[in-house]
Amino acid sequence: MSLTPAFLDELRARTLLSSVIAPKVKLTRAGREWKACCPFHQEKTPSFTINDEKGFYHCFGCGAHGDAIRFLTEAGGLPFMEAVKELAGKAGMDVPAPDPRAREKQERTASLTDVTAAAQRWFAEQLAGIDGAPAREYLKRRAIDAAAVQRFGIGFAPEGRGRLKNALATLGEDRLVETGMLIRPDSGETYDRFRGRLMIPIRDVRKRVIGFGGRIIGEGEPKYLNSPETILFDKGRTLYNIDLASPASRTARRLIAVEGYMDVIALDRAGIAEAVAPNGTAVTEAQLERMWRLDPAPILCFDGDSAGQKAAIRAAARALPFLSAERTLRFVALPPGQDPDDLVRAGGRDAIERLLSAPEPLVDRVWRHEAEAAPLTTPEERAGLRQRLLAHVSAIGDKGLAQLYRDEWMQRFDALVRPQRGGPGRPFERRGRYVKGKGFVPPEPPTLAQTRVIGQRGLQDETLRAVLLGFTLFPAALADHSEALAHLMIADPGQARWRDRLVDAAMDGTLLDREGLRTILEANGTALPTSDERSSVAYTFTREESEPTLALRDLGEAVDTLAREHEVAAALDRATARLQAGDEAAFAEQVRLLRLKRENNERLASLAVSD
Template identity: 60%
Template sequence: MSLSPQFLDELRARTLLSSVISKQVKLLRAGREWKACCPFHKEKTPSFTVNDDKGFYHCFGCGAHGDAIRFLTDAQGLPFMDAVKELADKAGMEVPAADPRAREKADKAAGLYDVMAAAARWFEEQLDGIDGADARDYLKRRGITEKTKARFNFGFAPDSRSKLKTALKEFGVEKLVECGLLIQPEETGKEPYDRFRGRLMIPIRDPRGRVIAFGGRILGDGEPKYLNSPETPLFDKGRTLYNLDRASPASRDAKRVVVVEGYLDVIALDQAGIGEGVAPLGTALTEGQLERLWRLSPTPLLCFDGDAAGQKAAVRAALRALPHVGPGRSLGFVTLPAGQDPDDLIRAKGRGALEELLGNPESLVDRLWRHESAAEPLDTPERKAGLKRRLLDHVGSIADPDVRDQYRSALMDRFYALIRPPRREWVPNRPVRGQSFQRFAPPRPASAEAKAVGARGLAPHEMRAVLAGLLRFPGAIAPHAEAVAALPMGDAGAARLRDAMVDAALMHGELDQERLNTILADEGVAALVEQLRLQKGLGFSFTRRAADPERAFRDLVLVIETLAARPALDAAFEAATARLKEDGNEDAFAEQQRLRAARDEADRRLAALMESDADQPSS
C-alpha cells in the first residue's frame, strides 16, 4: 500500500514527536529541543536530540535520524503501516484505503512541487520587471520594505492569458492545470489560460516551507479582491494556514500564536517584529486549522478586524472551537478599534498599540457570553428563556465533561445574575400580626462576627418548611422572589432547589404546581422535591393539607419575610454590640436594646406560627 505525501505530512504535523519518543526514552529539555541518551546505541553522555519544530530526531553519536514513523519502525520494530496506523489513531486520522493508483499519484504530486517553485520564481522576476511597476508602487504605499518584499517572495502576475503558460511550458499543460496555475475551460477545444492575471502574487507554503499555492490581490478595480489557488493535490485550503512555516518556530519563542484575517496583516505583523502571525485563507477557521494552531499554543489569539464582519468571524471561530476545547485547548480574542485591521493599527500607532491589546485578550467564555447576552433585549420571559437555551446548547456541544461543567457553571452564574433582581438585605414592608420591624440600615462595614451571622443559614426545620410551603403554594414565589432569594440556605441541595424555584418564577411569572414540578424536573432537582414531600411534622400551616389555604398562604409570606429579615437584624445587633463595647455610650446601648427586642419579637412570631398548628395533621 502507498500513502500520499499529503497524508504523511498531515500525520507528522499532528504528531508531537517528543510525546512519542518520551514513552520509551527519558527526555530532558535543552532550550527549544530535547536531549537524551540514544536508544539506538549505548552511551553515557546524551547525544540524541529531538526537535518538535522540525519534526525529527538525530543522534550525533551513531547518526540515527528520522521522524515519528521512523522511530516506531526502528526503535520498536513495527512494520511501516503498523507505525502509521498507531500514529494516525492517536491523531484522530483515518488511514486511506489501499489504492493501486496511490503510488502513481504520489509520484505525480512530488513533481508538482517543482512546478510551484518555478512559478514562484517567475512571479518574483515579473515583479522586478517593467510590468511590475504598479505592483511595486502598491507595496510602497502599504509600507512594505524591500527586506519584507524579499522575505515573503512577493511576485506579480502580468495581465495576460498566456505568459505564465509560455514561461513554464517545459512542465507541460497538464501539470500546470493540476497545480491550479492554468484554467482548463469546460468547452471542448478551448485552450487553457493563466489563472492569475494582473495581480500581486503571494506564495503560500506548507509547514516544510514548500510552495503549494498562491494568493493574488488585484491591483485595480475588479472582483474578487483576493483570488486563491483552487484545491489541488498539494493544497488543502481547510488544513492550511498562511505563514505557518515561519510562525511555528516564532511561536515557540513568543509563547503565543496570533491569528489575523489576511496575508497582508500577517506580513505587517512580521515587519513590526511579531513573527508568530498566521491567517486562514479567505474562509472561516476550520477544525483542521484549529488543530494546527493548538499544536503551537494552548490559547491562540484571534485578532480579526474591528468591523462587523471581523467580529462575526470571531464568533464563528468560537462556536467552531467549542466542541474541541479542553484543558490546554482554548482561544483568546482581541478586539481591534472599530473599522481597523492589524495593519491599520500598526501603521497608525505602532507595534506597542497592538501589543497592548494582545496582552489583554478576552477569554472564549467571555466572548461567548458577550455575544449571546447582547443578541437581543431581555425584556420578556421568552427572550430570557431563549438566552438560557442558547447558552446551554453551546455548553452541550463541548465534548470534554470537566470543561463542559465549568462552562455551564460560569455561564449560568452570569445568566442568573443578569435576570435576577439584585439581592439585598430584606426588610419587611408590611405589619406582621399587628407588629412591624423598624427600618434600619445595617452598619457598614460590619465586624467579622457580624458578617458570619448570616452564613450559618436557616435552621433545618425552617429551611425544609419554607421549601415545602413554596412547592405547595408556587404563586408566592414570583411576588416575593427577592425575599426568597435572600433566604440564607446553609444546605447546598436546598439552595439549589430554592434557586431553581426563583429562576422559574422570574423566567415564567406566576406558576402553578404542575408547571413548577415540570420545570424542577428539567432542572434535575426532582429528587429533592420528592424528599420534601415525604417530610412530616414541619409544624407550619402552609405544610398541612387541612389548613385554610388563604391563611396558609399568608403565613408562608410572613415566615419568608421574617426569616429573610433575620440575618440583617442579627448582623446589625452584632455590630451594635461591638460598638457598645468600644464606646459604651447611651446611644449605642439604646440601639442594641432596640435590635435585641426586634430580633426576639421575630423569633416569638416564628414560634407562634409553628405552635398554632402543632396539633393539626401533617401533609
C-alpha cells in the same frame, strides 16, 4: 506509505535519543537524564531535558516535547518519512515497502510542487521587471520592503491570458492545470488563472509552495483570488505562514491568527512573526487543530467591524466541541476601521502588543456576544439569551468543562436579569450564590413580613417539599434546574439545608444516581421523609416508579413555576405598599399580579396527580 505502530515503537526503542539530539546542542549529564539549552527557543539557563530510558525530550521553558522522529522533523526540518528512514538506517532496520498507491501520490505531489515552485519564481521575476511597476508601487504604499518581499516570496502576475502558460510550457499544460495555475474551460484553450495580481505564495510546513493568493492591483473584483482545491492545496486544512510561524511561536510562546495575508505580513514587519491566517475562509476545525498543536490558547485577532466580529464568533462556535483543559481560544478585537497594518503604521509594535497583552477569554467573548445580541427587556428575550447560552454549553464535548461553562454563564445570566434588590419596597436584599470551597451560600433570612407572605401560600409549601423530594429521586434534573432551585426563598431551615445540599451536589459536577445522592444528603444530616410522611399532594416526580422523562418534565415545570411565584409575590408586596401609600396606579399592577399568582397556583395544582 503506512507504517504500523509496532514498527514505529521498535524504531524508537532501538534509537538512543541523546545521540540524535547531541549534534544539534551541547548536552550535560544530569543524573539519569541529559540537560541542554533548548534548540526551539532562546535561553541562557538549560531547561531542555532528554530521557533516554523513556525516549522523549521536554522543555520546561517553551513546552516542546517529543521523540526522536519529532525532533528530526521539527528541529531538523525533515519530512516524516525522511526522518524515519534516517533513524531506521542507523538502527539497522528495513523500512516497510510503500503502498504502491501511496508512493504514486507522493511522487505526484513532489512533481507538482516543482510546478508551483517554478510559478513562484516566475512571478517574482515579473515583480522585478517592467510589468511589475504598479505592484512595486502598491508594496511601497503598504511599507512592504524588499526584505519582506524576499521573506514571503511575493511576486506579480502580469495581465495577459497566456503569459505564465507560455513561460512554463515545458512543465506541461496538464500539470499547470492540475496545480490551478491554468484554467481549462469546457471549450476553447486553457488560460492563466492569475492576471494583474500581486501573488502571495502559500507554503506548507515543509516550506513547499502549494498554492497562491492573488490580490488585485487597483480596482476590480474579487479583491483576493485563491488557488482552487488541488492535490497540493486544501484551503480548509492549510494556514498561511505556517512555515514561518511554527518555529516563531515556540520562541514567542504564543500564536496569533489574523484575517488575511497582508495582516500576517504587517505583523511580521513589526517583529511579530508568530502569525497565521486562514485562506480566505472562516476558520475550520482542521485549522484549529493545527493551531492547537503550536499553542493551547491561540489569540484570534480579527477586525473590529461587524464582519470581523462575526468571524470571531464563528471560530468560537467551531472550537466549542473540542475545548478541554489544554485547548481554548482567546480574542482581540482591532479598533473599528483599522487593520494590523494601520496599527503598525500608527504606533509600531507597541500598539499591537498593547492589544495582545490583554486578550479576552473564550468564555467572556461568547457571553458578551450573546448578551449584546438582542434587547433583554421582556421575559421572552431573556429566555432567548438563556437558551442560546445553554445551546453553546451543549456543544462542548468535555462534559466537566461544559458544566463549568454552564455555571459561569448562568451565574452571569442571573446577575444580569435578576439584579440585586434593595431600597424601599424591594424586600430581598440579595440572592444566594455558590462560593468555591464553601459550597452554596444561601440568601439572607427573610424578614418577618416576607415569612408571612411565604407562609400564606399553602399550596406552594406543599409543592416545595415535593420538589425537593423530586430532585432527590430524579437527580438528573439538577443539571438543568439547579440555578432556579438555588434562588428559591425557603423559610423552613430544614428544607433550606436540604435544598443547599442538592445545589452543592449539582455544583460539584458529580454524576449522581438516586442512591448516591441520598447517601450524601443523609451524611450531611438531612432527614428525608419516609413514604408515609410524604406530601398528601402527589406528583409524578415524588414517585420512584414514575416514567423518568415525564417526571423530569413535570419537575422542571414545578421548580420554574415556584421561582416565578416568588418573584410575583415580591412584586405584589411592592404594589400593595405603593397602593397603601396613595399611588392609585398601583391598583392595576396589583390586579395583574394577583392574576399571575392565581395562574401560577393553578399550574402547580395541574401538575398534581391522584394517589
